[in-house]
Amino acid sequence: MPDYGLDLQFGIFPSPDADRHHDVVELAQLADVVGLEHVSIQDHPYQAAHLDTWTLLSAIGARTSQIRLSTNVANLPLRPPVVLAKAAASLDVLTGGRVELGLGAGAFWDGIEAAGGGRKTPKESVDALVEAITILRAFWAGEPGRLDGEHYSNRGLKPGPRPAHDIPIWLGAYKPRMIRLTGQLADGWVPSMGYADPPALPDLNARLDEAAVGAGRAPQDIRRIYNIFGRFGTGSGVFAGTPRDWAEQLTDLAVGIGMSTFIVGTDDPDFVRRFAAEVVPLTRELVAAEREGGSTPESEEPVTDPASAPDVRETVVARSSSGFTAAQLAVPAHLVEVHDYLRSELAQVRDIVSQVREGHTSVGQARSVINTMTMRQNNWTLGAYCESYCRIVTGHHTNEDRGMFPHLLRADPTLEPVITRLHDEHEVVAALLDELDRALVALVADAGYGSDGQRALDTLSDALDRLTESLLAHLTHEEEALHDPLAIHGFG
Template sequence: MPDYGLDLEFGIFPSPDATRHREVLELAQLADVLGLEHVSIQDHPYQAAHLDTWTLLSLIGSRTNQVRLSTNVANLPLRPPVVLAKAAATLDVLTGGRVELGLGAGAFWDGIVAAGGRRLTPGESVDALAEAITVMRGFWAGEPGRFEGRHYSSRGLRPGPRPVHHIPVWLGAYKPRMIRLTARVADAWVPSMGYADPPALPDLNARLDDAAVAAGRAPQDIRRIYNVFGRFGASSDLLRGTPKDWAEQLTDLAVGIGMSTFIVGAEDPGFVRRFAEEVVPLTRELVAAEREGDTEERTPAEDMTRHVPKDLSDGAPASISTGSVRRFTPQQLAIPAHLVEVHDHLRAELEQVRDIVRQVREGHASVGTARSAISTMTMRQNNWTLGAYCESYCRIVTGHHTNEDLGMFPHLLRSDPTLRPVLTRLHDEHEVIAQLLDGLDRALVALVAEPGHESSGQRPLDALSDALDDLSDSLLAHLTYEEEALHDPLAVHGFG
């Protein structure tokens, strides 16, 4: 089967488990920091254990900077196309053009009907999907609504806002009519392991190619996205072996069948980190070598060292530009990974503070109850109080930033003077965060010492929440920027 020559893309497919919402957000942030292209979320509104997909994607969008956000796939029978188009366009505007839309014709019809949707026949569901795509693309183009279909209508609609980029539409398709619809109108085809395992892909791909040609399109106009699932181990089975095994198997799927985007089911940050840092770069290299005809045998050690540019492998200094594409050894990658680990600890501890304050605000816990809850946390001390806990957390953040300002930053600047603008920004952000920490301390004093006192028209609890929000917004944005901006410099020069 053909290799369509498209750039490879990778992403994660975490379960929107409501009991693990913090972990899901952290996985999305980790994917963003590690340079993966996609975070994709399934959509089953009738599933009691799942978070709402669009609400979750919106929060992920607010906590990430580069990763693209997609439904995989949106449950069209429970999401009217005009409302879905507006939601996608809105999130696209808010995230600077990072939305892609996976759509499905519908499944699990008992659940759909129980949630208020209509039960459709297979033929009706495909027709409804085709109409919905017409309605949504007209909406995104800003065209006055004049569509009248059997299932959906936009007549008289005044659409808006328009998205800031062309929103790619993915279709999950297996049956002939859906394959033909995908060939006519979709930007991407997204099958999943379990529904279409690798042996089934060549035939489905060939049908999609033939249908695309019949519709007047080139097969390479349709990106092939594959939802995959596996684990690392010692098995020779598909996606059950070492990272090198994974890379070789994904390479076969890319150059042998034409799949160019791999979205991996993931629930564990260690798995995501290993996938991004070991599987992804090696897969990119193997595919590039196949495309260039470089198929010579290499040892695992040679495979890894081929990721290191010559100016790095021979020890010479290298100029680093933020966002540049570099490949490093696992030893080099361990250095920026340690910075992320430190930051992840800060994020987790901050989330604990937020949760405690939230409980107090909502009346679910008194300050005394919060003290009792905090006493079970890792960072605890004698005579624990809400104020003492936050005070301890603030000291950790301040200490981390002081170490960077006095040690790591000067070392990086000496190693690469072109980093001065980045390091200056980071230092300035440290000053801002220090001021916000002082503001949080003052709000804590007012809450713990005088919980009922009114000051300048604002209750101490409100002042505490505002101070915590200000700190959270600034600190989380700062940590993400620092991880992205210093990833390559730290891999090259270390902490000093």
């Protein structure tokens, strides 16, 4: 099956459990910080243990800066399309164009009926979905309502607001008519493991392509999103092994079938960190190599014994001038990628601090209640973002201290002076993170305005400057000091 050549995207699919609401939002913040593209939330309004999907996405949108927000998938029978269009457009405006709408015709009809949604036959539910898509797109385009359908009507509606960008519509589809509808109308197709496991994807994908071509569309106009589930370990099977196993399986799905967005179901922050740091960059590398040809370079001697042949992805490119293969160089490159996430998010923290400082200056003593509330909200938002960043840096250094450093010392005891110095630098950064945390507590606990608030903000800025200087110097030193040892010995 074809590779449509689309850019790869990755995200998470956390459980919207009401009794873990802080953890859910923090997991989304973590995904944002480590550079994943999507956080996607299921929608079952009749499920007593779940938070409301749109309310949760709004809270996540307020606590993140880059990650895209999607329903996976919105329960149409309980979400009237005009209200759904307005909710999606409003959140899109508030988050600067980060909303994508996954949409479903309906399932679990007992729950839907108990919640007042009414019960529909399969044909009725798909007919209603077609009408809903018409209403959604007309609303977002700012077109006056003209539809008077069998299931929905928007005749006479004056729509608004318009979204900040063209909101893509994903459809969860498995059966023939829904697949045809996806090929004809949707921007994305979103199957899930358990309903469509990898062996089922090629046939479904071929039918989707056929429907797209029949509607005068190019198959690559439809992004293929896949909800996946698994764990890291040493077992066999789909998404049950090492990060490299995951990356190779995702590569097969991307270049063999055309899936280009992978949303992993997890509630584990350690899994998210490892997925972002190890699986994502390796998958991008392997897919790029496959798209460029994927063959063993001519400069390498051919392998004559198939039993001893290494995986093509292990030896896919020639050795560099330093004597390392590209596969070996990918190991220190992964460390640099993680560090680059830390650098980019540190720049974001500094930008937010700058914005808060400007807010303090512009409202003076903040005499009005509205200005006071706005400033407090800005301080709380800043505090939450910085707190999340501190946790990410601490977690990264802890993983190095407990995993990577001992592995390198076992492999090469002469590295002890280098590792000792890097560990000492971790201690310095940890102390500066504690100092930043105390400054954040003082800022958020303060009134947030007037001279006390300004002093607290000055203290925070000074602490952030000291952290920036030390952390950036440490990251650069570590990359230089460990480049060759990581290329030789790996992460462990």
